[in-house]
Amino acid sequence: MGASSADRLRKLLHGDEIIVMPCCFDPLSAKLIEQEDFPLTFMSGFATSAARLGMPDTGLMSYGEVIDQGRNICDAVGIPVIGDGDTGYGNALNIKRTVKGFAKAGFAAVMIEDQVAPKRCGHTAGKSVVTRAEAFDRIRAAVDARKEGADILILARTDARHDHGLDEAIARAKEFYALGADILFVEAPRNAEEMQRICTELPGPKMANIIEGGLTPNLSPAELQQLGFKIAAYPITLISAAMKAMSAALGELKTGGVPAERLLPFEEVKSRIGFDDYFEAEKQYEAKLGD
Template structure:
């Protein structure tokens, strides 16, 4: 089953999928190893990891697609890629969707922010006008249909950030039009209360995704509540990166004072990275049995 078909089957289930977000191949492997059904390549976290810079449109299309390809080659669970604003006009959006499909993504997110975009829970973000927003999703859906006609597949995750500038009603109106244009998953970013989250899910069709940033604008509710509200996916874009950064900073500070950190066992570390699997596979080939450096 293709990644896109697997994602469709997950979305058809009567549940809210907890989706920890990855930022590189290793973080994606850990998510898969812990039994999660899907993941999302967080633009915020990937930008921090790959170029050490904030998610303000600094990563190029090529860098983002390359990061996504590294992830899909490392795991079998569906990956949703962050296509940002599509990196230009509607024709760029088409190329973005095609590129993410070729990279093995199950879905790609296209949003209506002005470029360069900003994190959905940070100040200063703005959205394009309705016509341009709709053109982006129309172009994404057209690209999806061409990919299907050629034997491939990908889902379109349509995101609006209109809540920040224009209020919840405008955000819902935009998302409803995205659905009419053929988007597969809807994402109204940064509702501010549980009541707003319920309104979003009650008024919009199909699968909806929530974006839960610890300390962000949207309430961090238990998964049972997210399911009751009507979400199909609860994304956690920064949890793993924030945890990893916290652990690295603590370790670095402890090493300065000659304190030994509390680390993952070396044997487990090797197993999770893939050394044991490599050694087992290499036993078939005499010339490969030498332990790699």
């Protein structure tokens, strides 16, 4: 039996180079990420809510919907997938169920955050965080689920920078790590100086969240590695690129054109989706004439 998804992520975290992590929203986007040789992906809550519901990332997706989407994504690829567990979908016991459910679905890690439920995208207005005590209980419950047998890493996120400042965010993240979190994520630092403080003052692997046009500077992976980040996440890059490409193609069709130059060759479309692999596998079961 090969290494688990969680073990493969642990190995990546021990590597020397920063992990560039484009984020997916469905099995096809995850397959494209794997086909381009990225070693890790994240099921973006922002992008998945947009793709699955056609709605904003404001806590509208249920636990069941997230698990269903995540299971399909994890089944489609061989690279580790991190899942967005939001606030854990309830109290400490709900969080334990969430973490165990994410592990069973095949996720390598689950992100648990300290926003007030229903949460929202970290780069939009109106978010707030729970008390330190509740935030710490969430991470403690997640770690307890892992201790009880869930083979999964815990990515602990704080959004405290927004209302309470960077000092509070760093203090929370330090305690998350002391409680047993594996990866730390301080959301929405405003400049490179704040990003440097996060990397200097916090232990363990840190994740940077790069949203093009968001609150955090869009530094290159090399710059992020120099600061001390281990993972560079790009949560809306693919959904934004897909929306732009589809809108442009629809615009051409609307005016009577044919957007041929915007399209992949049909043979490549079929190959990337998996038709070639399917037909090759099918051959071993085909009945032969005369048998």
